[in-house]
Amino acid sequence: MKQQLNNTPRKKSRGSGTYVSQSYRTHGIILRTYKLAEADRIIVLLTPDRGQIRAVAKGVRRISSKFGSTLEPFMHTRLQLVPRRNLDVIVQTETIHPYGIMLTNDYDSFGAASAMVETAEQLTRDDDPAEAAPQYRLLHGAIAALTRRAAAPMMLLTSYLLRALTIAGWAPTFQECSKCGLAGHHNWLSVPLGGLVCDDCAPPQTPYVTDDVVQLLAALLAGDWSTVDVAPPGQTRQATSFVAQYLQYHLEKNLQSLSVMDQG
Secondary structure (H helix, E strand, O other): OOOOOOOOOOOOOOOOHHHHHHOEEEEEEEEEEEEEOOOEEEEEEEEOOOEEEEEEEOOOOOOOOOOOOOOOOOOEEEEEEEOOOOOEEEEEEEEEEOHHHHHOOOHHHHHHHHHHHHHHHHHOOOOOHHHHHHHHHHHHHHHHHHHHOOOOHHHHHHHHHHHHHHHOOOOOEOOEOOOOOOEOOOOEEEOOOOEEEOOOOOOOOOOEOOHHHHHHHHHHHHOOHHHHOOOOHHHHHHHHHHHHHHHHHHHOOOOHHHHHHHHO
16 A cells, blocks of 8 residues: 655755745944844845844854854945844854954944944835945045044045935035025034034034135045145044034934044
8 A cells, every 4th residue: 555645844944946036235334242142143134135134143253153253343244144024044154354353453443333333224224225325435444444444434434424414415615605595615513413614603602613624524525635634633523523423413323333423
């Protein structure tokens, strides 16, 4: 007698074709990691095609983990993930650029990179993936510039923050009065009003800055490094202070990593 066939559906194993076909590939900059359970981590990354992703890396905290350093902050990593109801699961990784390793031994660059990724996380948290793509390109370029020491880390950070805010729709104004639009040279610098304001529009107790500080802020926004590189410390401190306040005003929260700007 022939044995009756078991028609009960079989579960698909993780190595099955169905499991693989459900997966997707992307690449991105690792923004942050969180501990999960005894050996796992939640990985937050920014990608050019899917925006910000939060995913689980199982067993990543074990010494024998296959992921190694590929999921450490600042790393540019290629990933394969499987969609899940709550958090996708990372199943494979490959380092593209080891930015995290390259920044570890440079205190100033590491601090600047920390502020960059925390800012990027906040600015892309609820973004449509297509809208997050410019933020990804900006962040990737800024992190790469830090590893090359293309300029002083504090100035790279300040320039990054101004550009990231501009992409997010909060572009500061340094060429005209941000309230009435009056063109010309103005020296009152207002965080709530979004940049320079004229004599008539400046609220009481608005800080006054010199023309050189105004030019430095405009150069940081435009990426005019020939101007930025020769700015004296007093001007750079005023510029970084304004940008830090301007960022936190629009985010409506204090970012812990921005304390590095108080040392600028």
